[in-house]
Amino acid sequence: MIKNNKITIAGQKETPLSKEQKQFNRLNSQILKEKELLLNWQNKITEFKIIYARELAPLQDLHDKSRAQIVYLFDEIYDDKSFTKTERKKMLYIIEEIAQGLAADDEKIKAIYNKRGSNNFDEEQAFMNENAINYMKSAVSKDFDINLDDIELNKPEDFIKEFEKQMQEKISAAEELNKPNRKKSAKAREKEAKIAKETQEVSQSIKEIYRQLAKTLHPDREADPDERVRKTELMQKINIAYNKNDLLTLLQMQLELEQIDQDSINSIGIEKVKHYNTVLKKQLQEIKQEIFFTCDRFQMEFDIPMFEIMPYPDWIVSQLKKDIKEMTREVKQIQKDLEGWRSFSVLKEHLKEFKIPNRNPSNIPLWMES
16 A cells, blocks of 8 residues: 655755755645645545435425425415414514525415515515625635626526636636747747756656556566556556656655665755656645635535635534534424414414514524525
8 A cells, every 4th residue: 555655855964955855845745735635625525415415405305394384374374364463564574584595496485475575586586696796706806817797697606607617717828828829039939948848857757757666566567366456556546646747646656665765865866856846836736726626616516605714624514513403403493383383372472572683694583594
């Protein structure tokens, strides 16, 4: 098994580390840290999805159905002459608050909302979407050089998809920056030739490591069946690392297979270290981009606002468990209330105590929220 060892160039008393060697060690440490973070995000997102599907999704369905029962009940009894004008006003408020969160996916609820409420749901939703998109555009313009003003966006989800698309296009454009179509000056051509040469040398350095590993591990040269299986698995890892230009993994495999030792690493020439640093800088950037898009796709899939900060991977699972606990409590309370409110006297007692809250969300009962 290949371990995730840290490849470090060790300094000697008589020959301290050069600037390039220090950069190599620093990039190595940063890459290992970002790889660990990426793996942690991937693992926690997988854990989140399992818990979500097993526990929260069924709860959400029950939660929505229970809240819908409140809307149906209040719509059915709203015109009953047993209720005063004040009581009906309170019932109407509850109908609107609950129905607003359910009407998008329930035509029956939407019809009640339009019948009882003061606004048309579709018109209201379009207005809210427009405000949300304008806010998101404003937030993006502060941190990203992206213009979405000329693109038709009807829902926040459309904005997120277009934002991700343009971010990916910007990354691709940045990679093509060194390939202008206009006629180049002699200095520009010289610089381009130098970059091309360095790129070729970098590619050659990685190819040399790959060939050494492939020569040792090629399964076709192995007679023992068990050993052939092991070498086949290792070759697959080598091929993946080589295709990704994952220099550190290739060096780690050389260490594990004793093709190189610490003295070999310490004695890597400065020019080769420079080539390696070029590879490592690009790899570090790619891992950071992968973390960004991993989190971005996760937030989009589970309707988490794209500007809400997810501080660390464990946070998403801990928040999910809190949501499950809170929703379990809410469902029990709704079902208990529904059972009691079938008696008008009990409902009237509840409405007497209930006060229409201020628009501050913290004052709205949890079971009313969408």
